[in-house]
Amino acid sequence: MAVCGCKPAGAVVELSKEGSSDDALEVAALPADGPKLVALRAGTPVLARPQAGARKLGELYPGASVVRSSEPYGRAGCSGGWYAIRPRGFVCAGDGATLNTDVLALLPALPDTSRPLPYRYGRARTQGAPAYFGVPSREELQRAEPDLDRHLERVQRSDAQLGASANDVPLDARGVSSGPPVLLPRGDGIGEDGRRTEAGYFLFPIADAIAPLPPVAALGIDIGGKDGARVDLRAALKTVALRKGSGVAITRTFTAGATDGRRFGVTPEGRLVPTDRLQAALGSPWHGLDVEKHGLPVAFVHRHDVHTWSLGRGKATANDEELERRTGVPLTGRFRTVDGVRFEEARDGFWLRAQDLVVVVRRTKLPDFAKGAQRWLDVSLVNQTLTAYEGQKPIYATLISSGRDQLRDPESTASTARGTFRVRSKHVTRNVDPREVADSFDVTDAPWVMALAPDQAITGMYWGAGVGEAQGFHDIALTPIDARRIFLWAEPELPEGWHAVYSNGEEGTLVHVRP
Template sequence: MHIRSPRLGLSLLAALALAPLGCKGGAPALAKGEPTDEPPPEVPSPPADGPKLVVLQSGTVVYDRPSTKGKPLGELRAGAQIARSSEPFTRRECPGGWYVVRPRGFVCAGEAATTDPSLAAALPPGPDLSRPLPYRYGRARTEGVPLYTRLPMPAEQAHAEPDLKRYLSRRGALDDEVLGAAADDVPLDPRGVPTGPPVLMPGVLGANDVGRRTVGSFFAFPSPVVPPLAPLAPRVADLEGGVLRKNSGVALAGSFTSSLAPEASEEGRRFGVTPSGHVVAIDRLRPALGTTWHGLDVEKVGLPVAFVHKAGVTAWNLKRGEAEPLEEEELERRTAVPLTGKFRTVNGVRFEQSREGYWVRAQDLVVIVRRTKFPDFAKGDQKWMDVSLANQTLTAYEGQKPVYVTLISSGRDVLKDAAESASTARGTFRVRKKLVTAALDSREVHGDFDVNDAPWVMEFEPGYALTGTYWGDGLGEAQTFHAVALSPVDARRLFHWSGPELPEGWHGVTDAMGEGTTVVVRP
């Protein structure tokens, strides 16, 4: 389908383009407010079916009072529509008015948000919170992939992409490349717990009616978006030089096809639209599907549980003091193995017994054992996460009951001083804020590329966070800088399970909205 600048899209986007950008009196996303002795005003929460505030800029802050000196409660993304009060609470410091939003807090209407519902159609679609990856992701195939601030004209494309003709000539072969399973193909129950192996369902993430998915179909969205004429969020559009380094990742909220390309074919050229409103040529990206691997729900089976930590591991049968390998029972790397807790030593080698009856050498496993001692706070149904840097594992608890176990990737220097090395801080923390997506420090990937729109970010200390990944699969090995990296499935599970709870329609939330879940990071 071609989009040839529909009249409605032009009128709406022209309004956005002409509007000054950057909220007067606004603050950076989730910035720390100045302290004040005055309590925030007590006001009723707007009804869900009331009028909406349309958010124009990603990173728009929700404050606990009608002032930028208030405490940040969370943040909103461009395109969000949040129930608001019918009238502004006050216009002090905000000529457009401070509106009460649902379920709590105040947002300044003006350049970052508007009460005009007609502008909503011109903004990128929001994330899909029901899937392991909230957006579709791509990674730059080459160095210097341009991020356009609007639909580029042919001359602009030719200038920014000197090798454009070559790329257009090989586009067909790139589009026809067949893809495998993605993180979003893993079936989940209502809690976000995986219920089986990944399944390529017809029509899901670009798969056809027989479950075949290609590069071209992956980047084709069910409904095309309106091509932006201007950037929507310059405050957060801080990608250096307006380009993507090779392998850098970016989220796509939608795509459209335009005939405005030099020597374009009859099909035109497809562009993706980022959540912040930038435009990037799809043929410059390769899909980032996210690993389908995930941890194990242990709410019913309990501990101990082990993960196979290397390839080529076999199961064993122990008879009459001898160990016999079961050649046909090879266990893939990172296979979860529930254990009985029984072990035997044969010829100096320790074996752990699986609950299915076979045995595995202890040296081939990472074992998560039952705790004999618990922190004082581990009572009742109190939620907390136990991160072991030595084992590269995470166990989620409710009180003293383990509910989920998985592998992580922590700071690559492991147990060195976190302030002076690539190590994850150790101690007892609480989740301070949660963001559906956020940019990460490129040091998390050795500085090799930029990580934009990382999913399910749970910050527990400034500069340290649990986060989902879409760009790699080093789980079980210490490879990051300060972050605790998780698979997309695991990160989504823990994000929705942990506190503070993300209000409907919000993109981020701080612990000012509720107590954050405790995170214990230990050697």
């Protein structure tokens, strides 16, 4: 393989004196069937140039396998060598990545980006639920779980039936819902009888795989300390005690004979959590409205026990039909006032009281950048809505949950900052600041995160369904289906196999946050 300057594949690249670590080094395209590099650590960086300190283009997660160059592009600051990867960038073969593809079977499974929930998620059902580093011994179990016998007895008596998940909703190629949720046999935790249970939720198609080896430490990769001695990462990474309600992603599960056949879930970072300590977090199947064909206005019901109405001869009559809270309703744009009450007409012919709705209308004045095919998001903090646009054409409309102090000063309160931002980076999953959930529990690997500023992002929410209400800290939360829809549509595009991609400062989709 050659660089653009026609240097041989194994040669050290001479960096131009005029170039900087921010400038991307272009290389010839790599063949799709080339040799692979495997990521071992969460956040393994993909850099613009084969040198430490270069601009970050993206990140890989444990288990990611990406095509690499056959030879390294130098070894400065990386003893294993800097390898070019598809479709761009360089990764250091060292403690964060390896050329040994045999380790793939021992690493956490990759996220399934074809579905709203890229992993199966659980929430700690007890305070202090353990996340082990490696299969625990009986002594470790006793130390971390002194109540284990009583806990297992309680769990065995419970086999609750579960409802619909975000992953049960059929989606088209754009990520837009094409129908109501359907529980199909062999779906996540669904048996042949069509029932989903707590006991079955953490059973995978290949449920009893071998126990994973802890990334890096167990792979025989030498990590030197200050004195040159090997660092014992097993000792450094102790068992973590989870707060009750804390959310974790599970990539696969296995049973451990040393623990009497107890089942453990493997997190994306390789920790092991007993599945009997987890409650299934299914993710809300709720989603917004596709307005690409029909346009605006649309409405979302924001109250309980809302009736449809019939209007005639100056009289409004409530129908028997009721709409659930957050139901999306396409509107005609026509309205009538009866006895001082404003009614909005639905495209299906019924009427709804305006006081029961949040209405997303076509804006009469758009930002100056809303031209051509420019993709941008219009976020209203007062209405708790998000509308995706291409130029002046609305594409998708939905409800959000923003900072709970809404229009107060974001510097000193739990308010989402207003202004126009660019998407700085996109992450298939990323941990959430505990302040987003009032510091009541911890949230790891929230899906479909788009960072707008150092402490503000658009985030998929698997731990609740409270969209339409301002209840977060600084982030803008969406349900998983909506978060994935917007993530796939927004720029920059995430390369195949990458876990995160960073904008170059000019390509990120614009996000306009207003009152």
